[in-house]
Amino acid sequence: MMDLTKIRAARPRFKRLRTKLSVLYAGLFVLALVLLAVVAQVMIGNHARDSVRAELTTSGSVYDRLWALRAQSLSSSADVLARDFGFRAAVASGDRPTIASALANLATRASVSAAYVVDNDGQVTGPSGALESAVASFPFVVPEGRNDAVVAVGGDVYRLVLSPVMAPTRIGWVVFAVRLDAAEMRALERLSSIPLIATMMQRDATGHWQATDRSIRSSRAIDALVERSLSGRALATLDLAAGRAFALAKPLAGTGRKPQAAILIRYPLDAALAPYLPLQGGIALAGLVGLLLVLFGSSRLARSIAKPIAALDTAAKALEQGSRVPAIVEGTDEIGRLAASFNRMAAGIVDRENRISHLAFHDPLTSLPNRIYFREALDQAISQVGRHGLAHGGGTVAVLCLDLDRFKGINDTLGHPIGDALLAAVGRRLADVAPDGLVARLGGDEYAIILSGPCEPDRPRALAQALLDALRDPVEAEDHLIATGISIGIAIGPADGDTADELLKNADLALYRAKEDGRGVFRFFEPALDAAARERHQVELDLRDAIRDGQFVLNYQPVFDLKANRIGGFEALLRWHHPTRGLVPPLAFIPIAEETGLIVAIGAWVLHEACREAVHWPDHVRVAVNVSPLQFRNAGFQAIVLQALANSGLSPDRLEIEITESIFLEGEAPVVALLHRLREMGIRVALDDFGTGYSSLSYLRSFPFDKIKIDRSFVTGVACDPSAAAIVRAIVDLATALHMETTAEGVEDIDQLERLRDEGCGNIQGYLFSRPVESQHIAGLLGRVMLKAA
Ligand code: C2E
């Protein structure tokens, strides 16, 4: 079977359209030219043949006449001799010398090769030789009515002419012999107007015809030509050693039926075509010039077609590789229009690509680079420092992580559109302050800046300070002037990390520390932060086990009602019995539980446990449970409280929840709403650690708390520090005015107690009365109703 792939592969392949078109045009032209040449050649050949045929035919006729004339002149010469009286007497008397001299004389005059006399007995008088015997028999064999014939003798051909010698009866014959040799042939040739070649042909012993002078070998074509010529005039084209020739044969009548000799008259094709050479040359030259013109023209045309296509190809390739090179094509034809469409399409693609990549790498809200862009830029900055840092005296990459303080509260209170406007405005301000850094928004209210370049230790610090200063002034967002602030964490690579992840993580740790240190500050990363973070992570893992394994217990600290002079309630305080660390104080794990959200589960357990315990206490004894902000904001909080009350059967008015001011930081309205709902259920609400926040008084306006717990920091100094005493007095007066109860926390000695009682504080809580105790000691405590000193 044929292998098609091989056939296809064998076809010429043109890489360039231009070559393809040029070759196609030139090929078509060459084909037309070849056809033209073939037709011209055939026509020239035909024309040449026709004219040669005519010429040969004419020559043949001329030759026939010449032949006849010659025969006439020979026979009249012979007749003249045969009638000569002296000669007849000499023949009659057999006077051989006279005959011979007369014959020789005649031969010269008539320019024949030899002359003979043959008597009636066949006796020959004349020059002796090979011809003699042929001449002797000639008068007896010559056909009736003819007096000449052509005979072949040896290698030569002779024309014999006969004339009878009468005295008065016939006594013999005069026979002339004319050798038809090369000279005879040349004489014949000279008679023609065209350069004919005449050759004497002779039939050899095998019956084939060949030239007497051996110039032409015998061939079937010649035999056939001579044969056809016997019956009429025939013309043929012969392939001879000397070249092709048109030929005509003239069989010469001999003594027998078949002629022994013939004349071949030929006309070489070269000679026949020679007159046409200038025409052929002209055609060839015109063809060549035409071909050159076509090659030139087609290559120009092909270029004019292929060039714009090549330009389009280049532009398309460039577009494929992401750059935009316009296809420059002139003209308004289809290709010009295609190029214009292509350029418009390319512009559209590049535009869209730019938009897509901008969207992919930028934050739509602030138009700042997003986290993906930031990560890549940081990777690049780090690798550049890695490559050039050491050689150029140590470059650095500083990463500043920034977090807006209290953003969530702003978002919740003023609404998302204003929150968004604030984020955008802050982004602009950051970019203004850090023109030489890459400012990005990583998400939410988190921003980050990369500072890379020469190692100037003060650069990040100066920038961080400038950023803090810039955000100290309120930011305008949708006609609102919003006072905000930022906290900044800084990590500097490669010292603080040689990968983007590590640098970001460490800058984040530093940010965490900045927030812990009171917000509105910047902090550099230190390895200790990392250790603390690891520790936090471990605690987080352990906390998950603690919930599952029941490692929590509640301790209860009595709250003593000074007016009723008895325990009015207990505050439930969480304790963690860690299997290896021992007792972990709440302040060491509650912030972590807050961060990780585990406080929700832990808080639920505390509520259930506290209610379950409190239900066994006397009716007037309440239980106070601390609720952290995250736990409070959790959507299921109200349900959890209800469940704890329902499960335990505790009356709602015996449950008091303690919240701190920080609960309001992230938005006041929803918190207040929930507080009202809890209050409607009968649950009491106490404001814990009062006085430590920034705007405590304003919160007192938002919600009618049942109780204010005066922070231990004021209680500690109440007996000895007049200003602390003044604050306590102010708080108590305020609470009284607002119909709220007060509890003083952390009462450790009698002086404090006395002073608090004097100031009108309603309840006290502290080591003076009792430390937090385990539940089994509650019954005992309830019995101890009186303070010794009171
Ligand atoms: P807090 O609500 O202000 O609780 C009072 C803290 O003061 C308790 O510390 C208590 O042991 C301590 N205290 C009481 N009397 C005195 C005293 O006379 N002198 C001194 N120096 N300290 C006294 P504790 O148990 O370590 O709790 C610390 C904080 O942990 C609590 O402060 C509360 O904010 C939080 N907390 C405790 N248990 C829970 C809980 O179940 N859930 C939540 N969310 N927070 C809790």
Ligand code: MG
């Ligand atoms: Mg408390």
Ligand code: MG
């Ligand atoms: Mg407290």
